[in-house]
Amino acid sequence: MIEGNIFNIEHFAIHDGPGIRTTIFLKGCPMACVWCHNPEGLSGKRHIVRSGKKCIVCIECIKCCPQGALEISTPHGIVFDSEKCIACGKCVDICCANAIEMVGGAMSPRQVADIALKDVTFYDESGGGVTFSGGEPLFQWEFVRECAIRLKERGVHIAVETSGAVKNDVIKHIAPHVDLFLYDLKHIDPAEHKKYCGMGNENILENLETLSAMGKELIIRMVVIPGINDAPEYLERLCRFLKETSGIRSVSLLPLHKSAVEKYKRLDKEFFIADFEIPDDEKMESVAEIFQNKGFTVQIGS
């Protein structure tokens, strides 16, 4: 049986599609956007993160580690060598302070469906459902398909939040099992896209056309990043593209935020966007206006 690698399941997710939803976060992403707010989802492997603040230095983790990846060090308490770690999870289980956390874990479609179905009454009441996100959920598309089949058997609405950075075949295989695509577009310009996301956007735009041609319900989601993707000429180009190639008329704009700064710290990764500007309400309105003038319905914030 196929298994998925999942790093979080969020109940009462209210920003990932209509109604009250459960969002399944899948690990692994082919892109490398500098503003990524789920950096723990980038790598396809599971791994350990430590929070030094919570640690009471009981050294139980050192005692149980088969790899010697944890060591005591004054004055820093415990230091962790991620090179030696094989992510067996023994220290996670033993840590009384919950200072060690496993990011990612194997789950079967049945397990995911069982957890998601716990909240089915909330979906019924609110017109909600289940959203697959990540990472890039379609990186594990076969697993997503298995989960979706199980959930749809019980009448659950399925959304996929994707960057579209997958093979065109994958899009064609998954589409019949999905009710709604929340399609993230980072930038309309291929060169700029490559600069900030680590790859061009040609494939992404082609996939969008495919989904639109298949008649799937689509909402475009765009993180507004001042100075990067908010120039009127870029936005107008994006509008033109959408009008020429798709039936999509619904756009959701999200302001850039930096709430992931702690995550980067814990992952020991550089936080590139520390000095990026956060768009204020006025900025968001002005971006929205460009879309609205071209006949799009715009939602700000979720």
Next chain:
Amino acid sequence: MAKLTDRILKLKEQSKNAEVWIDPERAQIVTRFYSKNAGKYSIPVLRARSFKNLMEKKELYLGDDELIVGERGRAPKLIPTFPEIASHSVEDLKVLDAQDPIPYHVSPKTMDIYEKEVIPYWEGSALRDKMFNQLSDEWQTIYNCGLITETMEQRAPGSMALDERMFGMGLKKAKQEIEEAIENLDFLTDFQATDKREQLTAMAITCDGMMIYAKRYADMLENKAARETDPARKKELEKMADVCRRVPENKPRDLWEVLQMSWFMHVGVITESNGWDACNAGHIDRHFYPYYQKSLEAGLLDQESAKELLSAWWIKYNNHPAPAKYGVSALESGTYNDFVNISLGGITKDGKDAVNDLSYIFLEILDEIEFIQPQVHVLLSRMNPEHFLKEACKVIRKGRGFPAMFNAEALIEQQLRVGKTISDARGGGICGCVETTCYGKEAAPLIGYINIAKILELALQNGYDTRVDKQVGPKSGDAKDFKSYEALMEAFKKQAQYVIDTKLRGSQYLIQMFAKYVPQPFLSVLIEGCVESGKDYNDGGPKYNVSILPGVGIGTVTDSLSAIKKHVFDENNYSMGEVIDALNADWQNNEHMRLTFANKTPRYGNDNDYADSIMKEVSDFFIDTVDGIKDSRGGTYRMNMLPTTCHMYFGEVTGATCDGRRAGKPLSEGISPVQGADLSGPTASLKSAAKMDHSRTCGTLLNMKFLPDVLKGDTGISKLASLIRTYFTYGGHHIQFNVCDADTLLLAQQTPDDYNDLIVRVAGYSDYFNVIGENLQNEIIQRYAHEI
């Protein structure tokens, strides 16, 4: 919709800024009356004559621009005392004067009156003094060590709401019916006829008292009108005089009359006695609506003047902080809030959607006036419109904890289960904080709280309380020798049974003492059943009677039992001996065990059956044990899960607990998970909470916190509405929301002056953040802390 008028803004400011003072007027008039007349009449008649005498003599207050008249004291926020029930000593008054927050100022002149006149008369003969010495040593022990509190130790049984019945008759007609009932007494075969005659005679006398009070106002207003130079105000005063001449003697005819009548009844009840939860006006939207409609159609009022009148009535509630509590009562309920909890929405007696225009207008008033009193709840029925729910959610989003949401269908189910008619059940609603009550027909007093967490402490300590160094419960076995989780559970149940039995024996006695010495004849006129039965409100007169026992700390106990079950008996990580030693040392040098218990245990609030089944077993045990026991008024005891502020007091007297909590810290409140233990999101918390058998309680309290961000926009409102509907689909009784982030609360704590208006949900009621005291502030901040 119309904005608040300048008059209302002014009345609002006046009410808000008025200081709270002890008013000696009532105590003085009552004392003088008792010293001349005690012994001349039967007790009910003495009480009634004293009430009438008070209503004849008490000073009348008329504020500038007021539209509705009548105060309990001589002016807004002047609080009388009730020395015949509990006589404040000089020391008590000094404490009240100096206490911070919520002072009750005492002037030197007032102090003098109490010292010279009031205290000498009542010392030793106030009901509290009579009762306390008679309670058993066992009762005193569990009371003193914080296993229970007792609401009847200084306040009369209250916890009732009025319905529309009086509006259909007026007090003149009510008095006639009482007189007919006296005539129809059968002295030949009914051996209680003599007692009944005294009770009924007393009820009739109080009707006179209230009618005289209203007439005095009519005269006063007429005089003022005659001297008034402003023609607009003159006209108002003339109308007000007319209104007071008409009601409460006769049936009200328009909105002004029904509001004034409602308010006179309120003043009467809270002047007669100091019952808990003041006097609830009940289903104000459905009961006032016919009069509202009539006034509008007749052209007497337009939308704006109607809203002004309703607002003027509303503000009166805020003029009346709770009677001054002291000792343990102040700890279990430390607030000015007197828990009037009026109701919007729900289902009419004949089974229709009860939402009308007034439901929406009252939501607006609630939103705009921003007081902690009156409290408002929405009785949400399946048949109430979604738009109404969303409007209520928008007010909730403001973050003041109003309106609290209750499940109309669940309330009906609870009431049908205990034998009420379907029509009466639909006429029911909430009183106090979360207590299910049949409006206009039931006495539903709380009888004091019970500390579930400390009961587990007794089970772990073989009935011994190390804090007071005393054997307080039965010897249920040395827990260090327990070989199974079941053995621990058995000890827990044995201790619980003992505490419940001891508590209820005390309550049986106290109920009868109030029935005997402090009947409430005026209240008895207003509650259906008392005239028919010839019995007082305090003595089982109402059509329905229930005595409600709220349990506190279910979350703390569940997590503690779950930790012991998992780490001691399932996985053998620790022995019972080690656990008890760690608890006795308040976790000193045992941080590893403390964190393991706190973090590596399935905890209540995460939709996890390991923990939730423990909650279910414990709550079922309390319900099974208490439910249906006959009380000494002819009613029954029922279980409830409400903390008010008792989770703070009970926390202070409870040692370390196995959920990782340190000694003295707050317990979990209501049926909410332990602060910070619900890590799986709100849907999981709601599902855990819904596993309790709400239908077999008289109410439960669930607190939920949200960051404002979550509820942004129309989608946020829709999602909040769905969350509430889903919880109610699962059978949940009540849910209330705090919408505010921890950062804001921390700032408010540091710079209180900038946050004078910040209202937060405490537990079944809201209060100003600045006045709730540092410990409770910290506890509320803690509820949010894991959100950031």
